[in-house]
Amino acid sequence: xxxxxxxxxxxxxxxxxxxxxxxxxxxxxxxxxxxxxxxxxxxxxxxxxxxxxxxxxxxxxxxxxxxxxxxxxxxxxxxxxxxxxxxxxxxxxxxxxxxxxxxxxxxxxxxxxxxxxxxxxxxxxxxxxxxxxxxxxxxxxxxxxxxxxxxxxxxxxxxxxxxxxxxxxxxxxxxxxxxxxxxxxxxxxxxxxxxxxxxxxxxxxxxxxxxxxxxxxxxxxxxxxxxxxxxxxxxxxxxxxxxxxxxxxxxxxxxxxxxxxxxxxxxxxxxxxxxxxxxxxxxxxxxxxxxxxxxxxxxxxxxxxxxxxxxxxxxxxxxxxxxxxxxxxxxxxxxxxxxxxxxxxxxxxxxxxxxxxxxxxxxxxxxxxxxxxxxxxxxxxxxxxxxxxxxxxxxxxxxxxxxxxxxxxxxxxxxxxxxxxxxxxxxxxxxx
Amino acid sequence: xxxxxxxxxxxxxxxxxxxxxxxxxxxxxxxxxxxxxxxxxxxxxxxxxxxxxxxxxxxxxxxxxxxxxxxxxxxxxxxxxxxxxxxxxxxxxxxxxxxxxxxxxxxxxxxxxxxxxxxxxxxxxxxxxxxxxxxxxxxxxxxxxxxxxxxxxxxxxxxxxxxxxxxxxxxxxxxxxxxxxxxxxxxxxxxxxxxxxxxxxxxxxxxxxxxxxxxxxxxxxxxxxxxxxxxxxxxxxxxxxxxxxxxxxxxxxxxxx
Numbered sequence: 001x002x003x004x005x006x007x008x009x010x011x012x013x014x015x016x017x018x019x020x021x022x023x024x025x026x027x028x029x030x031x032x033x034x035x036x037x038x039x040x041x042x043x044x045x046x047x048x049x050x051x052x053x054x055x056x057x058x059x060x061x062x063x064x065x066x067x068x069x070x071x072x073x074x075x076x077x078x079x080x081x082x083x084x085x086x087x088x089x090x091x092x093x094x095x096x097x098x099x100x101x102x103x104x105x106x107x108x109x110x111x112x113x114x115x116x117x118x119x120x121x122x123x124x125x126x127x128x129x130x131x132x133x134x135x136x137x138x139x140x141x142x143x144x145x146x147x148x149x150x151x152x153x154x155x156x157x158x159x160x161x162x163x164x165x166x167x168x169x170x171x172x173x174x175x176x177x178x179x180x181x182x183x184x185x186x187x188x189x190x191x192x193x194x195x196x197x198x199x200x201x202x203x204x205x206x207x208x209x210x211x212x213x214x215x216x217x218x219x220x221x222x223x224x225x226x227x228x229x230x231x232x233x234x235x236x237x238x239x240x241x242x243x244x245x246x247x248x249x250x251x252x253x254x255x256x257x258x259x260x261x262x263x264x265x266x267x268x269x270x271x272x273x274x275x276x277x278x279x280x281x282x283x284x285x286x287x288x289x290x291x292x293x294x295x296x297x298x299x300x301x302x303x304x305x306x307x308x309x310x311x312x313x314x315x316x317x318x319x320x321x322x323x324x325x326x327x328x329x330x331x332x333x334x335x336x337x338x339x340x341x342x343x344x345x346x347x348x349x350x351x352x353x354x355x356x357x358x359x360x361x362x363x364x365x366x367x368x369x370x371x372x373x374x375x376x377x378x379x380x381x382x383x384x385x386x387x388x389x390x391x392x393x394x395x396x397x398x399x400x401x402x403x404x405x406x407x408x409x410x411x412x413x414x415x416x417x418x419x420x421x422x423x424x425x426x427x428x429x430x431x432x
Numbered sequence: 433x434x435x436x437x438x439x440x441x442x443x444x445x446x447x448x449x450x451x452x453x454x455x456x457x458x459x460x461x462x463x464x465x466x467x468x469x470x471x472x473x474x475x476x477x478x479x480x481x482x483x484x485x486x487x488x489x490x491x492x493x494x495x496x497x498x499x500x501x502x503x504x505x506x507x508x509x510x511x512x513x514x515x516x517x518x519x520x521x522x523x524x525x526x527x528x529x530x531x532x533x534x535x536x537x538x539x540x541x542x543x544x545x546x547x548x549x550x551x552x553x554x555x556x557x558x559x560x561x562x563x564x565x566x567x568x569x570x571x572x573x574x575x576x577x578x579x580x581x582x583x584x585x586x587x588x589x590x591x592x593x594x595x596x597x598x599x600x601x602x603x604x605x606x607x608x609x610x611x612x613x614x615x616x617x618x619x620x621x622x623x624x625x626x627x628x629x630x631x632x633x634x635x636x637x638x639x640x641x642x643x644x645x646x647x648x649x650x651x652x653x654x655x656x657x658x659x660x661x662x663x664x665x666x667x668x669x670x671x672x673x674x675x676x677x678x679x680x681x682x683x684x685x686x687x688x689x
Contacts, residue, residue, distance in 0.1 A: 015475045018449045042446045042496045043551055044527040048538040053669060060639065064526045064674065067450020067572060111456060115477065126478035128466045138463070146459035157630045159457055160450040160572040161641075164634045172635040251544040258543075334635075408479075 004029060009404050016116040016126070016408075018068050018417045023407055025392065032392055036254045037385050037411065050371040055081045055340060055362050056167055062358070062373065066417055067160050068111070071104040071152075072351030073358075073373075074165040075226055080358040081167040083241075084345025085338045085366075092331040093169040094226075096155055099179075099324045100162070101225050101349070102317035103151025106189075107159065108352035109272075109310040109317075110148060112415040113200065114141035117307050120409040121203040137199060140192050144314070147182075147189050151321060154178050169335030179328045186322040193318055194290045197311035201294025205304045206406065208391050212301060212383070213266060214274035215247075217350050223282040223316060224275070226349045231278055232268070241346040243357050249374065260379030267382035270354025271414065272309040276300055287316040303387055303413040310415075340366025351376050353415050377416045384414055438487035438586060439472035443507050445493030445500050446527055446555060450572040451518035452476050452492050458575050465579075468586060484510030488585055491564075494520040494555045496527060501552065501561065508562040513585055516558045517578065519571035519674045523643050526571075528555040528677035532685075555677065566591070571641035571674035574626055594625050597645045598638050601625035607632050617657055617670060622648035622680070643675035650684035664688040 007027040014021045020041045026034040046065055050058060058077040063070035075097060082088060089097065114137075115127040124130055131138040149159035154174050156162025164171050215236070219228035230246075231237045238246060247268075249258035262268055280288070280298045291312045300309060342364040348357045354376030361370040391410045395403060442452050456477060458465065472482035489511035495501050508514055516522050524531065530538050535553045539546045558564055568581055577593055584591035594601075598620040602609060610632050611618040618637030624645040631638050644650070650671065657667050668688035671681040 013475055015479045015481075016477065018453075018476065020444065042500065043539075043542065043549055044446060044496070044525075044555075045530055045538045045542055046526075048541040049526070049529040049533070051541070054666075057669065057673075061526060061673065064448050064450075064571065067448040067453045070450070111453075115456065119479070125480040126471070128463070128471065128478070131463055131466075135463075142459040142462065145457075149457060149459070157634050158572075158627070160453060163631050163636060163639075170634075171631075172633075251548065253545070253548050 007400060009400050009407070011404060011408060014408060014411060016119070016412060017415075018066070021411070021416065023388070023411065025407065027392070027396070030396055032389060035385065035388055035392065037381065037388060038254045039381070047371045047373060050360075050368050053368050055085070055360070055366040055368060058360065058368065058371075059165055059167065060161075060163075063161050065373070065375070068108050068417060069104060069351045069353065069356075070161050071101050071156075071165075072349055072356040074162065075101065076347045076349045076356050076358040077360070078165065078167045078347070079227065079349070080345040080347030080360050081362075082336075082338070082345065083347060084343040084360060084362050085167070085341060086343075087168065087336050087338050089169050089336055092329065093173075093335070095324050095328070096170065096173065097165075097226055099321055100152060100155040100165070102321045102324075103148045103155065105225070105317040105352050106148030106314050107145055107152065108148075108415075109314045110141055110145040112352075113307050113310040113314070114138070114145075114196065117412050117415070118200065120405070120412060121200075121307070137196070141196060144189055144192055144196070147185050150185070151182060154182060166335060168338045169333075171334060173330055173334045176328060176330050179325050182325045183322065186318055186325060189318045190286070190315060190322065193311055193315040194286070197290050197294045197308055197315060200307045200311055201296075203307070205302055206391070206395070206409070208304065208387070208394055209301045210303070210387060210390060212269040212273065212277075213262070214277045215268045215270050215355065215379075216275040216278045217348065217355060218279055223279050224350055230348060230355065233278060240348040240357070243346065243348060243374070244359065244372075247374070247379070249378065258378050259381045260374060261382055267386055268379065269383050270376050270379050271306070272313055272352075273300055273303060273306050274354060275350060276309045276312070283312070283316055284319050286319065287312050290315055304409070306413050306415075340364070353377055353417050354379060375417070377414070380414050380416070384411055384416070387413070437468065437470040439482060439484075440469040441473035441484070441486040441489045441511070442476070443473075443489060443491045444475065445491065445504065445521070445558070446496040447493030447518065447520045447525065449476065449492070451521075451570075452490070454573050454575040454578055455490070458579060461579055465582065469582075486511050487513065488582070489514045491516045491521050491558050492518055494524045494527060494557060495561055496552055496555045497550060498552065504558060504561050513565045514562070515566045515568060515581060515585070516564050517568045518573050519569065519641060519643060521558045522567045522569055522678075523557050523675040524555040524677035526674050526676070529672065530555060531677050532672070557677070568593070569624055569626055569642040574628060576628070577626055595646055596625055597621055597648070598623045598625045598627070598629070598642065601629050602632055605629050610635065610637050611660075615660055617660060617662055617666075619653070619670065621653050622650050639673060640671070640681065641674050643678045644680040648680050650680050651687070654684055654688065
């Protein structure tokens with residue numbers, strides 16, 4: 001008779017992520033018996049509480065879905081409303097929106113790469129421990145993150161839940177002097193973010209690759225951030241309003257977040273890796289060179305290397321910010337005028353973690369009758385479970401504590417924003 | 433002998449993470465703060481978990497589930513000083529909009545399988561469940577106020593956190609009144625100061641994210657908002673956002689339902 005060996009590994013409250021999630025892993029005789037990535041972040045019912053509210057309130061209300069990526073909500077909902085109301089925001093106001101979104105990419109990417117993800121590669125608990133060994137690296141990262149927040153403050157009034165964005169544009173455009181004050185720090189930041197990308201490129205990366213279905217936005221003229229079409233590396237190319245025809249949400253028992261999948265039931269990937277793989281050709285010369293020097297090809301399918309991609313995107317966001325700041329002239333009007341009417345509108349932007357889709361229906365007075373929001377982490381959830389399966393199978397021989405850490409690191413590859421997804425993680429591993 | 437650092441814990445309940453992020457947003461001060469306190473439990477920032485009791489607990493988020501209702505008592509028991517941070521923890525947050533609605537209908541509006549979802553019918557402030565030593569307002573909190581409260585608590589003095597109105601704050605900073613000069617709807621007269629006068633400097637009326645100040649005359653303001661042309665629904669909605677369940681705002685919003 002063969003002896004049955006059982007291992008149970010549990011992570012009850014995942015750390016260094018935004019929000020509350022857990023992982024249950026049950027291994028029997030060297031095979032995965034059960035693996036569940038659970039989101040137990042309590043539901044807050046945004047889509048229900050928006051009903052009956054004025055269209056103009058959606059940006060401020062939905063921004064409270066997430067304190068790390070409020071622009072994805074402020075802007076995604078604004079653009080959906082503009083779509084419903086038949087206006088578009090172009091020219092210098094669109095440039096200002098791109099500038100503040102660059103600020104959010106920087107603040108979120110640097111926080112995650114340097115403070116939440118990097119400790120995994122160094123087998124340290126947190127960035128404060130990195131600071132003991134390499135204070136200059138951590139100080140540099142903090143300074144970069146601070147500059148991201150400054151961009152948010154200059155354009156939006158404050159770093160968390162900015163107040164200056166609205167349907168149609170802004171309440172007040174920033175002065176030329178305020179925007180120009182960013183120029184010198186931005187020049188420094190481009191070099192400093194390259195340093196960090198190269199430092200992270202020197203990490204040892206776990207051996208795991210996956211042939212992802214990468215879904216991202218694509219814009220004809222620039223690396224997509226705030227608008228464009230939705231594309232994939234499998235040939236998908238659709239307008240934002242067609243999103244619901246191609247992607248669906250599934251409600252599973254072990255998660256308070258709805259799982260996103262393609263209409264044919266497949267998992268897909270959104271976020272930095274998907275953007276990089278789909279839109280590498282549109283990165284700047286320096287961003288491409290930095291990716292190469294940090295060890296990346298034109299395609300990256302090792303999710304652990306997303307830490308490098310985040311710094312490449314950070315560098316690009318600083319270059320874009322500099323370009324916009326140098327060209328900035330105060331526009332005559334701070335917003336486009338909008339008039340309420342009945343209709344349905346769609347909006348989609350590239351949140352730091354991936355595409356974030358909004359759809360709203362309005363009655364003739366501009367009151368919201370229906371709201372649907374698909375945040376990036378909900379879309380990635382199914383793919384995270386697939387990666388976890390692959391990583392556990394590859395690293396089955398690791399001792400429980402090391403395997404548990406490797407699983408946590410696998411989840412952190414996604415920079416999961418659990419607060420967003422709920423409408424997310426604890427790790428529990430069981431080995432029989 | 434080395435001085436033992438006080439233990440700081442950061443706890444999350446129902447929230448967007450924005451207030452605890454404000455601590456990580458203290459980029460210039462974070463390493464100095466870490467010199468003064470031990471991050472004993474701070475899931476968003478570290479894997480390390482040091483057991484209690486904790487000298488200072490920062491609590492973010494509101495109570496919306498039975499599990500949270502239970503957990504906040506455990507947090508209180510392990511904490512010498514418990515400080516609530518942000519509108520969710522101090523007033524129930526934006527998710528308290530469900531307090532004014534039928535929660536079962538809310539669940540079926542968002543989820544295909546309502547039976548998988550466990551939630552309380554109301555989102556409530558931390559102080560509704562356990563004694564709170566200090567409340568820090570805001571949606572989100574102001575990081576300058578957070579550093580002031582942490583610093584004061586560490587040395588054992590009263591923190592300098594003003595409780596006058598935003599309206600007063602505008603007058604003191606010389607900000608032109610957006611309600612008087614431009615006829616914009618503004619909650620400044622009834623809202624506690626602390627954000628740093630952000631909205632009016634961006635040509636926008638205060639939307640009350642720091643919640644009601646003590647003894648706020650909401651009915652006088654509502655009357656004036658009516659004169660400025662806001663209908664009853666607009667007045668109700670203005671009071672009913674991130675601090676919807678804070679008593680003075682809740683009462684005023686219900687009057688205009």
